[in-house]
Amino acid sequence: MTTTTATTSRLLALLSLLQTRRDWPGPILAERLDITHRTVRRDVERLREMGYSIRALRGPAGGYRLDAGTELPPLLFDDDQAVALALALQSAASSGADIDEAAVRALATVRQVMPPRLRHRLDSLDVTVLPGRPSARPSGDPSSTAEQVSPGLLVDLSTAVRAREVLRLDYASTGEQDRDRDDTRRESRDLRPPRRIEPHHVVTSHGRWYLVAWDLDADGWRIFRTDRITLRTPNGPRFTPREVPGGEVRSFVSAQFKGARRADVWPCLGTAVLDLPAAAVLPFVGDGSVEALGHDRCRITVGSWSWVALAASLGRFGAVVTGVEPPELVDAFSLLAVRYAEAATASR
Known part of the structure; x- marks a missing residue:
């Protein structure tokens, strides 16, 4: 890495740190960047020459603050920030929210101000977003939380x-x-x-x-x-x-x-009446549907990859369940009733 490239990368790292919190003590900045306090002061002066308003703070160790509300020069991004921004904008453009066109224009604008190397990385990204709310975790995926991916x-x-x-x-x-x-x-x-x-x-x-x-x-x-x-x-x-x-x-x-072999439909689809208001059930049905049957009852239609999983998912509401269809779902409730009773007996 050339001296010029190293200095530019260090300035980007310093600018990124200054944007993450209000005040930065000089020694902590030097430690985070693995440079001397003198080099921090010199880099701050370089950023000021580029138009960034950075205030020096008084105190035993001294420090720095990037002023908010000032008119800043064009934004600078390091590699990870550029990729993160592109991923966020691509996801937003395919999320189904009413910002698709704005996200696409923002991505195009950001791309224009990137240097060729980062522009090439942005052009390499092509992400397909699955819209909609999950009614359950994907079959065969034991993780219930988002994973960390480089x-x-x-x-x-x-x-x-x-x-x-x-x-x-x-x-x-x-x-x-x-x-x-x-x-x-x-x-x-x-x-x-x-x-x-x-x-x-x-x-x-x-x-x-x-x-x-x-x-x-x-x-x-x-x-x-x-x-x-x-x-x-x-x-x-x-x-x-x-x-x-x-x-x-x-x-x-x-x-x-x-768990469907061909069409994008649940292999097991059933209905039931719950003694709950429709408004209390609707946020938790994913791609299912809810029909109000009065003030405190509703009919729910939902799917799953197995009848037992579907019966268990209806039981999570903790409400009285009636009007269960089809017969396969009724049988799944009967099977779970036996297994739950056996589990309760064995645990006493």
Whole structure:
């Protein structure tokens, strides 16, 4: 890295820190940036020359404050900030909110003021957003919280999708990420041959990130959780893209999450009457529907990937349940009643 590049990167890092809190003591800035206090003072002067209003604070150690409400020069972004902004704007543009056009224009505006290197990273990102509210977590996904995924990994995956290059990767099974802290287990996994896939779409759904791909070894379509992916280098050869089943990636992924084999519909769909107001039930039905039957009763129509799961989801409301249809859902309630009674008896 040249001296000029290093100085520019350091100025960006300093500016980013100054924007995150009101006051910064000089010694803490020096420690965070791994530079001397003298270099901090010199970098602050450089930022002032660029038009940023930075006030010096009095005190035993001294400090700095980036003034709010002043007219700042064009925004500067480091790599991670540029990728994060592009991801946020792409997600907003596909979220279904009434900001689609504004998000697209904002992304185009930001792209124009980026240097060529960062502009190339932004152009590599192509994310498909699954809209709508989740009625339950995706089938087969034990995580109930959003995972942490490196922006760099998302860029690498999107770049491979655009370049139509086969990816070589390791894919951790459930819980294997924690076991990888054991060096012996990690080394054992590293000896396995990498999986070979044709990446087709990077997808985000309710805070989770996935890669839709054709698995060359399994000879079939797969949806990979990105937080379990470790890429190997180099990438493989180029490939001719296959068509996602049904021709539309959102419908395909949504159907897979619902446990449906083909159409984007729940394999098990049922109705029931709950002794609750419709307003109390509506926020929790996801893609289901609620019909008011008076002040304190409503009919709910919801789906799931199994009848037992559907019966259990209706039980979470803690209300009297009547008018259950179809017979398969009635049988699922009977099965759960027996199992719950056995569990209560065994626990006493």
